[in-house]
Amino acid sequence: MCKFSIESVIHKLLPSNCNIMVLSPSFEAQADREEYWYKTKYLVKEVPQSLRDPTAFRPRRQLHLPPPNDFIASDFxxxxxxxxxxxxxxxxxxxxRSKLWYKQDRKFKVPKVCVYFHILSPVVSTSAKSQALLDLFLDILSHNLVEVAYNAYVAQLEYEFKATNEGIIIKLRGFSHKLHKLMEIIMDRIDEFDVSDQDFHTLNEQLKKNYYNSFIKPEKLARDVRLMLLENKSWTKVHKRAFLANLRKVDLMNFVSEFKRMSHIEGYVHGNYTVEEALNMESCVRNRLRNDALPQAMLPVERVTQLPVDDSVVRVKSFHEGDTNSTVMNYFQVGPADISKFVTLELLNAIMEEPCFDILRTKEQLGYSVFSDMKNTSGIIGLTVTVSTQASKFSVKLVDEKIEEFLLEMADxxxxxxxxxFNTHRDSLIAVKRCDDSSLQEAADRLFTEIRDKTYLFDRLDKEVEELEKLDLEEVVSLFHSTLGTAEANLRKKLSVQVVGFGEKETGVPVKAETFSAFSQSTPVDLSLCQGLATDCTVKSSPSSESSNSSDTPVTAPLATTVPLTATEDTELYDFTHLEIDPAAEGCRSFLTVDDLHKFKCGLSLHPVSKIL
Structure with a gap:
């Protein structure tokens, strides 16, 4: 359509020839006409003269155009x-105080930029409370930026925050012309961070619900427990939620102040920016944080638990009494890896994916979610086989046995x-690694992962392809037999995390809902209930806890485990709970605390700091 035609139509859009349609059930009694096809009742009236006269019309002050959006780019x-x-x-x-990496884009040639900063601080990994405070800080910060977020979204600018075991990651993406304005506002809100008492209470309660909604899902709880046992500075959401009930605003303000002061900045700028503009972004972050110069020894370092050469089992009761869903997550730790071992395990997982689904889900019908997956936990690699099943159909013990049978068949x-x-599997994986980045964001994310993990191996994909091309079947088979084979294998390190649902295939009496309410609301200062482990039959009652108001769904005892972690046919679930035991009850059950997972973890050695290079 030509410009003249468009203008001629626009000029005909006048108040004098407009048609106004108002829909409401209140007009039904007045409607004196009926539409021919759909028989809809309607009424026609002329617009009153008072509304036709533009001089008599006084628009309401509330009806106005929005103020200019400062984020909309004009220089492309x-x-x-x-x-x-x-x-x-x-x-x-x-x-x-900081590091900054930079790469100007010459591939995608778009007027956009990705700006990523990882703000590391030793204060975030000192306890479960500090990690809960970090999550609450980011929730409140996001809440404080809600109005900014809309204008940024309209201008196609994005930002996101992510909490890590080492600090927080801030990511900004979008048109390069005005992205610095968004960064300045975000850092100003961090610099002048504050929250009203009402917002603090509301967002604190919302975070409690978010934690709860996460760990009542068996698969997420299993992942939480696995990471808590493996990572030296990780806690489950159960642990973190326990601190929120008695958290005060002053605790949060003190934490944020310490976090900003004791922090180290590592950033990456990728895209349509000059070196000077990239350095200005770093200055914006550093000047608002006003962080001290931290010695290298104070910077947080991720360490990973070295599992024993054995089969270890942690069983955890589901938190939702009405939920029959169970999850068995069997993790096989390989250990520190170089590029060659990494791609060997990656190829092994690619070979296992289809048989795992076919055997455990299609043929055995064990559950709705069945998969194998490779894990890279701070440079320590491993492989998981996860089955989500139902306690009304299968016990976790049976599912674990079926996974072992699958591994035997996989060995054959x-x-x-x-x-x-074998060559088909290998060539498929090589083809995936040779795929080019499809966007500026994908390229930036891939390279920033190397910076975040402190590996700085930016040509990793090329090196992985080189190793895959040299890889043969014997190496894959050897890795499988040594680390995932039968329990008698010399190097096998298995950790089975089992979240047990409620159903006739599982034994155990559900714990009353108020038990968890008391646990989650109490101050976790001294949760020690007894010195016994799984082999200790001394029963000791816990001090009673004050119950508090809770609107949560009925739940079960918080955590249960077997320690030492070797499961037998008679393995019983031990409750991490605050309950008194009936001395006349049949059998003998030792009551443990949430700290017993840490006791097991602390009894193991840590892998040296490892990077996959």
Whole structure:
């Protein structure tokens, strides 16, 4: 349509020839006409003269155009190529307070930029309380930025916050012209962080609900427990939720102040920015944080538990008494890895994926969610086989046995695998790794992962392809037999995390809902109930807890485990709870605390700090 035609239509849009349609059930009694096809009743009236006269019309002050959106970009030009361009990110700033990596985009040629900052601090990993405070801080910060978020979204600018065991990650993406304005507002809100008493209470309660809604899901609880046992500075949401009930606003303000002061900044700028603009972003973050120069020894370092050469089992009761869903997550730890071992395990997982689903789900009908997955936990690699089932149909003990049977069958399949089939799997994985990044964000995310993990191996995909091309079937089979084979294998380190639902295939009496209410609302200062482990039959009652108001759904005892972690046919679930035991009850049950998971964990050694290079 030509410009003249468009303008001629626009000029005909006048108040004098407009048609106003108002829909309401209140007009039904007045409607004197009927539409021919749908028999809809309607009424026609002329617009009153008082409304036709523009001089008599006084618009309401509430009806006005929104103020200008300062985030809308108007400069979409591409920056001139600079002499610092390299294929890989380049370190352009390295001080005791911050590091900054930079890469100018010359591939996608769009007027956009990705700006990522990882703010690390030793204060976030000191306890479950500090991690809960970090989550609450980010929730309140997001709440404080709600109005800003809308204008940024309209201007196609994005931001997100993520809590880690080391600190927080701030990610900004969008058109490069006005992205610095968004960063300035975010950092100003962090610098001047505050919250009203009402918002503090509301968001604290919302976080409690979010934690609860997470750990009542068996698969998420299993993941939480696995990571808590493996990572030296990780706690479950059960632990973190226990601190929220007695949290005060002053606790949060003190935490945020310490977090900002004792922090180290590592950033990455990728896209349509000059070096000067990238450095200005770093200055914006550093000047608002006003962080001290931290010695290297104070920076948080991720360490991973070294599992014993054995089969270890942690059983956890589901928190939802009416939920029959159970999850068995069997984790097999391989250990520190180089590129060669990493791609060997990755290929092994790719080979296992289809048989795992076919055997455990399609044929055995064990559950709705069945899969194998490779895990990279701070440089320590492993593989999981996860089955989500129902306690009304299968016990976790039976599911664990079926997983072992699958592994035996998988061993036979690998031993009998033809070279052609193996090459097909290997070539498929190579093809995936050779795929180019499809967007600026995908490229930035991939490279920032190397910075976040402090590996800085920016050509990782090329090196992985090189190793895959040299890989043969014998190496994959050898890795399987040594780390995932039968329980008698010399190097097998298995951790089975089992979340037990409620059903006729599982034994155990559900615990009353008020038990968890008391536990979750109490101050977790001294939760020690007894010194016994699973082999200790001394029963000791716990001090009674004050119950408090809770609108949560009925739940069961918080945590249960077997320690030492070798499951037998007679293995019983031990409750982490605040309950008195009836001395006349049949049998003998030791009552443990949430700290017993830590007792098991602390009894194991840690892997040395490892990077997959």
């Amino acid at each position: 030009s591409l920056k001139d190529p600079n002499t610092l361009y390299t294929k890989e990110p380049k370190l352009i700033l390295n001080t005791s 399949r690998l031993d009998d695998m033809a070279a052609k089939e």
